Amino acid sequence: MKKKMIGAAVLAALSITTFVTPVAASTEDDIQATNQKLTELTSKESSAKAELTEVTAQMAEQEGKANDLAEQMTKTQQKLADLQAQIKSLKEAIAKRENKLAEQARSVQTDGNNDNYVAFLMDSENFSDAIGRIDVVSELVKANKELIDEQAEDQKTLSAVEEETKSKLAEQDLLAAKLEAAKTDLEQKKIEKEAVVASLAAEKADVQADKDHYLAVKAEADEESARLAEAKQTAAVSSNDETTNSTENKTDAKTTAADKKLKTAKETATVEAESTSTASGNASWSTIKSTAFSLQGIPYHFGGTTTAGFDCSGFTSYVFAKAGIQLTRTASAQYASATKVSQSAAKPGDLVFFNQTGSIDHVGIYLGNNKFIGSQSSSGVSVKEINQYYWGKYLVGFGRVN
Known part of the structure; x- marks a missing residue:
């Protein structure tokens, strides 16, 4: 009887070993x-991260250019202020000369009395006196001629200074627009690369979870194989049966636990992903208006999103966030996500977009009456006219935030 039991134990061990071995091989x-x-x-993740690093470096380089431009703008603004002071001085000088010319055209002052040129000459006592008086009149006329020439030259200088001022303002706006367009492209590339890296990381996590599961199964199979080998040696039928049953139960339990853990991790990731999307509410125009006007005078800063300095889309994003609505980060992205409205239908609180470089590169908040407020490269946060000599040429349209 004992031999039969031992024989049965050996056969059972052999049959289970025959089952476990293919499982272990398959798992391997x-x-x-x-x-x-x-x-x-x-490998793919490393390549994607390298590309992301390159884009980040390009953004840093672009940021450096923007800082250099900001310094240039500061110097230009100072120069413009000096030019404005010069214009004011020239205007005052011209006004004084006009008054002097008018006064001298009416009279000439001699011996404390005011007489006209003809009377002055006619009062000559003799020929010699007349000649002397003619010389006086000639000198006065010559002096007047010099004043007239100076006035004409100053007027010409004044006109040139005004044109230079306008040209500098337009040049600054175009430079800032080019940087805004370049920033938009680089940020889009960065978002795309980050998405690739995140996707690869998630895929790696899934594959790693599968690998961990297979390793757990293999470990159980190896453990089971060792137990069976021991059972064959001892031929302890009852002990072998209990060990086998116990091991099988543990294998099922651990496999189920691993599956549940993987499922829980995926469900958690899904919940976290879903929780990141938030619904945007209707923004309050009164809040938008008060916030926007309170920021007037804050300087322009490329890539700026705080009260230390704003770029155009950083300003609109900041203002709308205070009213409880989130905007996308760049001017072009805000244009793409907004509902387009005609100029006649545009209302205060709508966004207004401009194209200075071939794509959407500037955005502001419409105030009505052809006015908008935004972070301008030449003046920081300020109110501008859409129909003035500059912005009217680059108007693209209006967008309403839903």
Whole structure:
């Protein structure tokens, strides 16, 4: 009887070993496949991260250019202030000369009395006196001629200074617009690269979870194989049966636990992803208006999103956020997401967009009556006219935030 029991134990051990061995071999293949997949994903992830680093470096370089431009703008603004002071001085000088010319055209002052040129000459006592008086009149006329020439030259200078002022303002706006367009492209590339890196990381996590599962199964199979080998040696039927049953139960429990853990991780990731999307409410115009006007005078800063300095889209994003609505980061993205409205239908609180470089590169908040407020490269946060000599030429249209 004892031999039969031992024989049965050996047969059972052999049959279970026959089952466990293919499972272990299959699991080993799965582990190798996941290792290969992880290697491929790691290589792709490294390449994507390198590309992301390159884009980030380009953005840093662009930021450096923007800072240099900001310094140039500061110097230009000082020069413009000096030019405005010069214009004021020239205007005052011209006004004084006009008064002097008018006064001298009416009279000439001699001996404390005012007489006209003819009377002055006619009062000559003799020929010699007349000649002397003619010389006086000639000198006065010559002096008047010099004043007239100076006035004409100053007027010409004044006109040139005014044109230079306008040209500098337009040049600043165009430079800032080009930087805004370049920033938009680089930020879009960065978002795309970040998405690729995140996707690869998620895929790696899934493959790693599969690998961990296969490793757990293999470990259980190896453990089971060791237990069976021991059972064959001892031929302890009852002990072998209990060990086998216990091991099988543990394998099922651990496999189920691993599956549940993987499922829970995926469900958590899904919940976290869903929780990041928020619904935008209707913005209050009174809040938008008061916030926007309270920021007047804050300087322009490329890439700026705080009260230390704003770029155009950073300003609109900041103002709308205070009213409880989130905008996309760049001018072009805000244009794409807004509902387009005609100029006649535009209302205060709508966004107004401009194209100075071939794409949407500037945005502001419409105030009505052809006015908008925004962070301008030449003047910081300020109110501008859409129909003035500059902005009217580059108007694209209006967008309403839903």
